[in-house]
Amino acid sequence: MPDRRSLGFIELVVPTVLFFCGTVLTLVGLSLTANQPPAYEAAPIILDTNFLIETLNSMGFGTDLALKLQWIHPTGLAGIGLSIVGWGLLLPIPGFPGDRILHALIGPVEMTHESNQTSLFISTLAFLLLIFISTEYWPWLLLAAIAAWRRFSPEQTPSPFVVDEYAGLDEVSMRQIGSVLLAILVLGYPGLEPSHELGGWDEGLSTDTWPSFIGFEDGQAEVELTLEPAGIMPVSGWLQMRVEGAPTGGWQIYSECLDDRGVCRFDDATQASPGSVTINLARNQMEASEQTFRLVILLDVANHVSEHVIVFHPTGVTSPIDPLWVMVEDTQTPRICVEIMVVDGDYVNLTNYDPFWSFENETSLGPGTHDLCMRGHEGALQSLSMRDDQYRRIGPSILLSRENLSNDVLFLPVEGTQPIIQISNGEWQIPEWFESDSEYMITRGEAGSSFCPSTDVIAEVNASGDWDRDLADRSSILLPAGEVGNATLKFDASGWLALCQGTTMLASYRVVEGPDVMVEPGTLSSRMPNGEFSIVNRENTSMSISLDWTGDAVAWDNWEAWAPSEVAAMSSVTANASVHGAPSAWWAAWVTADEDGITLHFAARAMEGA
Known part of the structure; x- marks a missing residue:
């Protein structure tokens, strides 16, 4: 005669079969999934899986789980769907198998008892609030709404049909049913967001694992960079590198990746097959003291141009934390600042001989980190006659003197002090003195540092007569040798403009309105x-x-x-x-x-x- 035991096992059959069949299909789908992504044209949907799949994968039933879930085979997709359906059917929602299993475990008397009904109401309400607070995944919101509606509905939900519903449930059967129910609910939990749209799926090259600060000594430094996509699509492009900081550093960059133009080309870097680049830096002017410098790396990937900066600080040497003066106040009386780290056992006195500049802080520094700021008189920036390779002005030289020890000189560029070009109405005519005996490129960017184009394939303009061109962000044109005609360039009054021959920068300008x-x-x-x-x-x-x-x-x-x-x-x-x-x-x-x-x-x- 059917009883509570039969009810429990009968209601377990369908959810359990769905769950474990879904698990098998998921593992089969993972084995059929390629290691490389398909050619997506829109943001893909990323799936999450349950603890059981993760455990089986770690035991060798699958490989590269996190990778393959981004473009899983349809067989695996069907398996994940079946597992979620099987898991959801076991939830204690009125009308679901899970509620009837709970009826079998507790019994009809306890299920209808006032205190238990109150507990179920409170638990359902808490579950509803938790779901609405924790996620925006609409299937879970719908499921929580159905659970609350069915539990609070004034209409009586028919009890499961049991011929001998008052017969007791033996302890062994209760443990068996309860164990299977609990195991599936725990191992099959799909998470608060089992699927979501992948943002940044074609975002170019990732720099998450790249360092930002590295120590060096004895005029040698090395860094290895991993080349892997920020999204899921294979990435190809170029890297450009340059050293910025004190012009007396004399640093040279060496890498097997660099070609004769000083550009590093990489192709088809993927999550499954990332590349790497080793960069070695060495000084050719060892007579000057070691100072902080930075390696600026341009990541030139189609539609995703970005920069990464690595600051190299000499170990055990008093030096600025950043190798450039920061322009704090760009006014007629400018204010520039930099942080200096004085190492243990070192004491320095700062001296300035430039009458256009004066110190704003203490000039006798002991061990620790200190803010060094200087205030300029009117004309202070214009009095700085030297420029670095990026055409920034070199700031006032600061003498670091010590008792009975050698002296050092701080000789740092000032950020944001490149020459300016003023344009009005979004148009700028190339002046005749920009004509050259050899061809050169004009390139423009809306933000970031000025760099020459990574590729040497640049469209040459027909420079005869009247002509004009629109320059978008990171766009370039090639001007022939000789006269450039009556040429007008159209671009926004922001960013920068650079003149280049290959990857050699001939000039760099800030673009402003005026x-x-x-x-x-x-x-x-x-x-x-x-x-x-x-x-x-x-x-x-x-x-x-x-x-x-x-x-x-x-x-x-x-x-x-x-x-x-x-x-x-x-x-x-x-x-x-x-x-x-x-x-x-x-x-x-x-x-x-x-x-x-x-x-x-x-x-x-x-x-x-x-």
Whole structure:
């Protein structure tokens, strides 16, 4: 005669068969899944699996589980679906086999007891709230809503048909039924989100395992980089590398990956077959003390161009934490800062001989990390005549002196101090002095550091007559040798513009919004050479020119600066900024242009003791 024992085992049959058949199909599907992804054109759906599949996989029934679940074979997909259905049927939802199994285990009297009904109501409500708080996976939300509705429904749910429902359930059968139920619910738990859309599935190269800080000593450094995709698609592209920091470092980059252009090409890096690149760095100027430098790596992958910076810090040597001055206040009186780490047992005194700059912090430093900030007078940035390989200004030299020990000099570039090009209305005409006896490229980027193109396959423009081009982010054009015609480039007033021959950078400019005014030779807001130069107004209206003198030495007789009071539209004038004799002062002349007109600035400051 049917009883509670029969009810329990009968209701276990379908969910158990579904669950274990699904498990077998999942393992078969994993074995049929390729190690390489298919050619996706849209974001794929990623599946998760249960603890039982993970355990069997770790025991050797499958391989590369996390990898293959990203593009699992349809057989495995069907298996995962069956397992989830079998697991879900065992939940204690009224009308589901799981609720009837609970009826068989507890008995009809206990199931209808008021205290047990209250406990079931509270448990169902808590389950509903937990699901709605923890996940947005809509099948779970639907299941929780059905559970709450069926449990709280005023309509009576028919009890399972049992002929002898009041017959007892022996302990052995109870343990058997309960063990199978509990095992499937625990081992088959599919997680709060069994499937989801994979974001960043074609995001280019991953740098998650790449270091950001490395120590070095004895003028040698090495780093190995793993090449694997950030998403799931195979990745091909280029790497460019360069050293930034003190110009006295003399660091050279060596890698078997680099070709004769200094570019590293890699192809078809995948999650299953990642590549690697070993980079060795060595100094060729050992007479200078070791200082912090950084290796900037350009990751040039189609539609995904990014950068990664690795800072190398000398072990046991007092040195800046970052090899560049940080521009804290980019004003007429700029403020630049850098952090210095003084090693144990070292004590240094800082000295500055540049009259345009002064310290804002303590200059006697003991062991520890210190903020070093300097405030510049008007013209301080323009007085810096030297530039690094990326055309940033080299900041004021700081002498680090010690008692009875050798002295060091901090000689660091200032970030964001490349020459500027001003454009208006999103158009910029290539000036005639940009013409060259050999072909070169113009490349543009909207963000990041300026780099030359990684590939040498660049479309050459027909530079005869009038022509124009739109320059998008990381786009390039190849200009032939000789005249470039009446050329207009169209791009946003942001980012950077670089002139290149191969991977060699000939010039780099920051692009800003402003009147289209240029100087020749030189650039706006940069130090002008001693003597005459041209101010070129490329706007359609005339612009006034004014002179501005500043500094404690401008009253000396050694200076000469003059310019016409106005420059007509689409024309140029000659101006002059000259120094006579050998004055004991530092000076700088530069030109700025804004909506109020053009200004020729001249600043001079006496050296200490003059």
